[in-house]
Amino acid sequence: MRTEILQSPAFGMLRVTFEMRDDRIVAEAGAMVGHTAGVKMTTEMQGGFLAAAKRKLLGGETIFKNTFTGTKPGQELLLAPGPQGDLQSIKLRAGESFTLLSGAYVAHTGDVKIDTKWQGARSILSGTGFFMLQATGPGELFFAAYGGIEKIDVSRGVLVDNGHIVGFTEGARYELKQFGGFRSFFLGGEGVVCRFIGTGHVYVQTRNVANLVSFLTPFRPVKGSDSTKGKLFDAMKGD
Amino acid sequence: MRHRIEYGPAFAWLRLRLNAGESIDTEAGSMIARTPSIGMTTRLNAGRSVGVLSWLWSLIVALSRKFLGGETMFINTFTAQDDGELALAPALGGDIVRRRLTPNLPPLIVQTGSYLASAPGVSAELMWSGLRGLLSREGLFFLRCTGEGDLFICAHGGITEIECRGGYVVDTGHIVAFEASLDYEIGAAGSGIKGLVASGEGLVCTFSGVGRIWIQSRNIQAFATWLNPNL
Amino acid sequence: MHIDVRHRPAESVAHVKMNAGESIRAESGAMLAMVGGIKVETNGPASSGGLLKSLKRKVLGAESFFTNTFKATDNDAAVWLAPRLPGDMVVHEVNSSHELMVQGGSFVAAPMSVSIDTRFEGLGGLFSGEGLFFLKIHGHGPVVLNAFGAIDAIDLDGELIVDTGHLVAFTSGVGYTVQKAADDWLTSLLSGEGLVLHLKGKGRVYLQTRNPDEYGKAAGRHLAPIEH
Numbered sequence: 001m002r003t004e005i006l007q008s009p010a011f012g013m014l015r016v017t018f019e020m021r022d023d024r025i026v027a028e029a030g031a032m033v034g035h036t037a038g039v040k041m042t043t044e045m046q047g048g049f050l051a052a053a054k055r056k057l058l059g060g061e062t063i064f065k066n067t068f069t070g071t072k073p074g075q076e077l078l079l080a081p082g083p084q085g086d087l088q089s090i091k092l093r094a095g096e097s098f099t100l101l102s103g104a105y106v107a108h109t110g111d112v113k114i115d116t117k118w119q120g121a122r123s124i125l126s127g128t129g130f131f132m133l134q135a136t137g138p139g140e141l142f143f144a145a146y147g148g149i150e151k152i153d154v155s156r157g158v159l160v161d162n163g164h165i166v167g168f169t170e171g172a173r174y175e176l177k178q179f180g181g182f183r184s185f186f187l188g189g190e191g192v193v194c195r196f197i198g199t200g201h202v203y204v205q206t207r208n209v210a211n212l213v214s215f216l217t218p219f220r221p222v223k224g225s226d227s228t229k230g231k232l233f234d235a236m237k238g239d
Numbered sequence: 240m241r242h243r244i245e246y247g248p249a250f251a252w253l254r255l256r257l258n259a260g261e262s263i264d265t266e267a268g269s270m271i272a273r274t275p276s277i278g279m280t281t282r283l284n285a286g287r288s289v290g291v292l293s294w295l296w297s298l299i300v301a302l303s304r305k306f307l308g309g310e311t312m313f314i315n316t317f318t319a320q321d322d323g324e325l326a327l328a329p330a331l332g333g334d335i336v337r338r339r340l341t342p343n344l345p346p347l348i349v350q351t352g353s354y355l356a357s358a359p360g361v362s363a364e365l366m367w368s369g370l371r372g373l374l375s376r377e378g379l380f381f382l383r384c385t386g387e388g389d390l391f392i393c394a395h396g397g398i399t400e401i402e403c404r405g406g407y408v409v410d411t412g413h414i415v416a417f418e419a420s421l422d423y424e425i426g427a428a429g430s431g432i433k434g435l436v437a438s439g440e441g442l443v444c445t446f447s448g449v450g451r452i453w454i455q456s457r458n459i460q461a462f463a464t465w466l467n468p469n470l
Numbered sequence: 471m472h473i474d475v476r477h478r479p480a481e482s483v484a485h486v487k488m489n490a491g492e493s494i495r496a497e498s499g500a501m502l503a504m505v506g507g508i509k510v511e512t513n514g515p516a517s518s519g520g521l522l523k524s525l526k527r528k529v530l531g532a533e534s535f536f537t538n539t540f541k542a543t544d545n546d547a548a549v550w551l552a553p554r555l556p557g558d559m560v561v562h563e564v565n566s567s568h569e570l571m572v573q574g575g576s577f578v579a580a581p582m583s584v585s586i587d588t589r590f591e592g593l594g595g596l597f598s599g600e601g602l603f604f605l606k607i608h609g610h611g612p613v614v615l616n617a618f619g620a621i622d623a624i625d626l627d628g629e630l631i632v633d634t635g636h637l638v639a640f641t642s643g644v645g646y647t648v649q650k651a652a653d654d655w656l657t658s659l660l661s662g663e664g665l666v667l668h669l670k671g672k673g674r675v676y677l678q679t680r681n682p683d684e685y686g687k688a689a690g691r692h693l694a695p696i697e698h
Contacts, residue, residue: 006456007397010249010480011333013456030461033413034454037406037445080396080413080456082465084249084332084556085481103465130469148481150550152503160503204503204550206483211499211554213469215682219690220470223697245679246620249480250557252679268684270651272632272677275668279652326677328619330684332480332556463692470694 001025001070001109003140005087009148012087014107016077018070025077026067027107033078040069081106081144085205088149090169092137100143100167103130103209110139130209143167147207154196162192163208169200240358242389248334248397248456253327253356257319265356267313269327276321281313316359329355329393333455336398338390338416345420345450346385349392353415353455358388383419392416396457403446411442412458418450471581473612479558479620479679484551484578488542495539496551496579496614504540506547511539539582551579553616555682560621561612562639568673569608569642575682576638577605578616584609615639619680630669635681643673 001023004015013033016025029043043066068077081087087106090098105114115134135141145166152158154172168174174194196202240263241256252271255263259276267281317325328335338347340361348366357363366383384390392398394415401407403421411425424445446452471494472487483502486494490507498512540549553559564570564584577586587606607613615621617638624630626644634648646667669675 006399007248009477011396011456013397013399030464032410033456033458034401034407034409034452037408037447039408078399078454078456080458080461082457082461082463084396084457084462086477103468147552147556148477148483150476150483150503152505156505158503158505161501164502202503206477206481206502206550206552207556208554209466209469212466215555216466216686216690216693217470217696219686220693221691221695223695245622246479250619250679252620252622270633271636271679271681272630275629275631281652326622326679328679330681330688332619332680332685459689459692462689463694467694 003089003109003142005089008088009086011080011084012144013078013080014087014142016068016079018075018077019073022069024067024069025079025107025109026065027079028081028105029066031079031081031106032066032068033080035068035077036075038071039075039077040071042067042069079107079142083144083146085145085147085207086149087142087144088203089140089142091140092135094138096137097170098135098141098167100133100135100141101130101165102133104143104145104166105133105135105141106144107142108135108139110137112137112139112141143203145203145205145207146209146212147205150204150206151201152204154198154200154202158196158202160194160196160202160204161208162194163210164204164206165194166203166205168196168202171199172196172202173198240389242337242391244335244337250332251328251335251393253335253391255325255327255356257317257323257325259319259321262316262318262359263325263356264359264361265315265317265327266329266354267315269329269355270315270317271326271328273317273325274323276323277317277319277325280316280318282316283313327356327391331395331459333394333396333457334398335391335393336400336453338392339388340384340390341387342385345418346383347390347416348419349382349384349390349416350414351382353392353394354382355393356391357384358390360388361386361390363390392453394453394455394457395459395462396455399454399456401452401454403448403450403452405447405449407446407452408443409446409452409454410458411444412460413454413456414444415453415455417446417452421446421448421450421452423447471612473561473614475559475561475614480556482552482557482559482616484559484561484614485548486540486551486579487546487548488540489545489547490542492581493539493541494549494579494581495537496549497537497577499554500551500578501538501540502550502552504547504549507542507544508547508549509541509543511541512537551614553578555618557616557618557678557680558621559614559616560623560676561614562674562676563611564607564613565610569606570613570639571604571642572607572613572615572639573604573637576615576617577607578614580607580613581611583611584613615676617676617678618682618685619678622677622679624675624677625673626669626675627672628670630675632667632669632675632677633681634665634667635683636677636679637667638676638678640669640675641673644669644671644675646670 002017006013113136174196177193177195240261243254244251363382363384366381471492474485476483646669649668651666
């Protein structure tokens with residue numbers, strides 16, 4: 001099975017080419033862009049109903065996962081995430097773990113186990129709709145970010161703004177810190193930051209969902225009786 | 240007319256060089272910059288017929304395009320009084336590609352929101368996608384483009400050209416354009432009710448035959464689904 | 471100081487490497503990550519003056535008036551800076567030969583050798599989604615600018631008509647007047663172009679290939695509605 005990442009870093013998309021009989025890839029529901037006719041898709045609730053329901057309630061991910069299998073060599077499958085940004089992968093050895101933002105998960109091959117029970121990093125992202133998952137190998141994990149992805153070595157100590165954390169490797173330890181003093185928390189813009197130390201890397205995305213939300217909120221449709229009138233006016237304006 | 244597409248696939252824009260007398264039709268609101276020798280006229284986006292009744296029909300078609308097709312009602316035609324330059328871009332992030340149409344090639348079926356600009360010799364007819372289209376969240380209308388000249392289409396995301404030789408399945412939200420030589424059928428991604436509801440995929444379009452399909456690597460619905468838990 | 475912009479044009483980030491004693495001032499909220507010994511100080515308004523109080527803070531338009539100064543206490547310290555929305559960044563070197571007018575929201579960072587004045591144009595208008603609000607930048611040193619979309623740099627010597635929402639910055643040799651997109655108001659309104667800027671002169675012009683307002687409308691309507 002060949003995998004190739006296209007259009008990085010703006011609109012990272014994964015192209016999978018099936019070569020052998022047992023080639024399969026599991027992907028987030030909704031990630032499929034297209035595939036050669038003949039590629040089989042089965043849907044399951046990964047981990048059983050309860051685990052899936054918990055993932056759904058905690059937000060940032062759908063319950064369902066799709067498994068794609070090729071039926072003839074040469075068939076292809078294209079997968080893409082929701083936001084614009086880069087798509088990267090990491091190969092995990094058996095037992096090796098990677099902590100990943102729930103909204104960043106795209107797909108995995110091999111026997112990667114995805115665990116949402118891991119309490120540790122719940123606090124990192126309080127205030128956003130996402131939480132952290134722990135992925136354990138063997139296999140390859142494909143993840144996408146909102147923005148470009150910078151891979152930073154933690155051994156010198158790195159301070160990362162919370163809204164920009166995508167994931168980090170085993171061996172990286174973190175602690176939460178307030179940025180600057182009281183004054184900068186409210187005025188400086190950066191709120192809570194995470195200080196990473198240890199070994200390995202932290203993956204940082206170059207954009208932040210909270211800013212996107214605050215930018216788009218005024219443009220959201222409004223539920224109300226005068227919304228049709230508003231729509232008609234906009235239509236006449238040639239928007 | 241010469242063209243250059245820059246900054247793809249992220250935030251592509253289309254730069255055109257028009258000689259005196261040349262003109263180009265564009266989606267309203269897409270102009271970024273132009274030299275003063277290029278003038279602009281605006282008309283309803285419904286074709287080029289004349290007369291009161293056809294103007295009324297144009298209005299109806301243009302309005303339905305707006306509400307259902309996601310496109311603006313108006314087309315801006317830029318005409319060069321003297322040699323000049325023009326830069327155009329769509330609203331969403333993504334790529335732009337050019338397709339040169341000739342009467343020998345099959346017509347190009349384009350998703351209405353993907354139309355950016357076309358040379359005067361290209362005709363973009365609004366096409367009702369039939370009952371099959373009723374299932375698609377992305378709208379009931381396509382544009383059927385024929386004629387002779389350059390057609391510029393844009394997408395949300397990067398644009399990938401796929402050669403269909405037999406069969407190819409594409410999530411409807413990712414279709415930008417395809418050649419009319421292909422047959423297509425819209426349906427649920429998975430099988431049965433479970434497939435429709437559970438798989439998370441919206442609807443898919445199964446293409447059969449031989450022809451080219453242009454797809455975009457992002458889908459505004461999937462983007463909204465991803466962002467909604469954060470609102 | 472060495473500034474390197476990566477992941478252009480969509481997901482750009484400016485990697486600023488500094489040695490002990492060097493510092494850079496950035497708009498608040500721009501920091502993604504920092505490495506090495508860096509002291510951070512939050513400053514008041516980018517420049518003083520009562521005018522700032524009267525400026526309304528738009529979602530994207532107006533600069534936040536608080537900046538953070540990052541000062542390196544070690545050699546090889548680095549800070550990663552990025553703007554709020556997807557888009558490009560570019561570094562423009564300003565010097566005594568010119569000033570740089572930057573549209574509100576497009577300034578990211580500059581060292582202290584660069585001065586920033588706020589100048590409010592007050593041209594809101596019925597048809598234009600963006601109020602024209604410029605910062606006047608002068609001094610000497612690198613200025614990090616951002617855009618929504620890709621940044622195209624044009625060396626202008628003549629005239630150019632530009633859609634107001636697509637102008638990022640221009641140097642002082644270029645003058646501008648605001649005009650209607652078409653000859654009559656109705657066409658200007660229906661054409662979707664609204665107001666345009668007629669630029670004339672000699673200098674550098676930076677354009678962005680997308681318009682945040684149009685993007686907001688196109689993307690926002692697909693999101694979950696706000697319940698009243």
